[in-house]
Amino acid sequence: MSVLVTGGAGYIGSHMVLELLDAGAEVVVVDNLSTGFRWAVPEAARLVVGDAGDQDLVGTVIRRHGVTAIIHFAGSVVVPESVADPLGYYRNNTSNSRNLIEVAVATGVPHFIFSSTAAVYGNPAENPVTEAAAPAPMSPYGTSKLMTELMLADAGRAHALRYVALRYFNVAGADPAGRTGQSTKGATHLIKVACETALGKRPRMDVFGTDYPTPDGTCIRDYIHVKDLARAHISALSYLRRGGTSDIFNCGYTKGYSVHEVIAAVKRVSGVDFEVNLAPRRPGDPAAIVAASEKIRATLGWTPEHDDLDRIVAQALAWEDHLARTKLAAA
16 A cells, blocks of 8 residues: 655655654655656655556556556646646646646545645735635636646546645755755755755846835745645555545645745845845736635645744755755756
């Protein structure tokens, strides 16, 4: 009885693999290593290099390893890139997810946890935004994830497949034990970019848009520590195994920070006053989005343990320094 983690060599996926192994689970990873890293998969997990949308490959993995749950991370995640390449995002996120869902049904996998996103809400009329809010994605990235949620709902009604879709807000930080972190070259995550700039890996960083209808004119986001997010998946898997019905949950802290506030935190924690350039808005960015998290706390019993922006920043900085010293990102 093992758990299949797609995209398990990536940022969030590698934290998920560690969390599962720490809980005593058997884990098999399918990752094509296009943005993930072989070194990020612990030796205790089995790594199969390939695409999550390859039905023959995934079907063989499921049967060979006795997979009883799939946690699906594999996909593309950069909002501006999705605006420039929508068809690529619909292929990699939506079509591949459709193939994966079909092979899960065909092989009788009963439980499926999907890595969705707060981008399905677009620019919500009210914050914190609840799961009951009408989806209105502003980017192909958000739409590609929403389409997968809809496919899961339809497949769940037609077949013996129960699922949880977790709508992530902004994921940040690194494994507190220093085993893994955000390592992708050219990543656009605000905290990672700011940490890279503080450590001299970038000469300066950009703030995209200072004229939003927010207190300081920059976008507001809810930042969740990656370990708390991985623990939310463990809670979701336990919920399904106890007989829980298919559902959707926000993953956030119900607390928002502006871009300027995050940059100030990185400067404060690092002690470096790095250069910041003010730039025009990017397409697809909502002004503010903060999670209502009552549902996941009440239904899954999830309680955050790392809800502290300075701690998140400190661990992200430590990981960036580790990358620089070990050159893991080049591996």
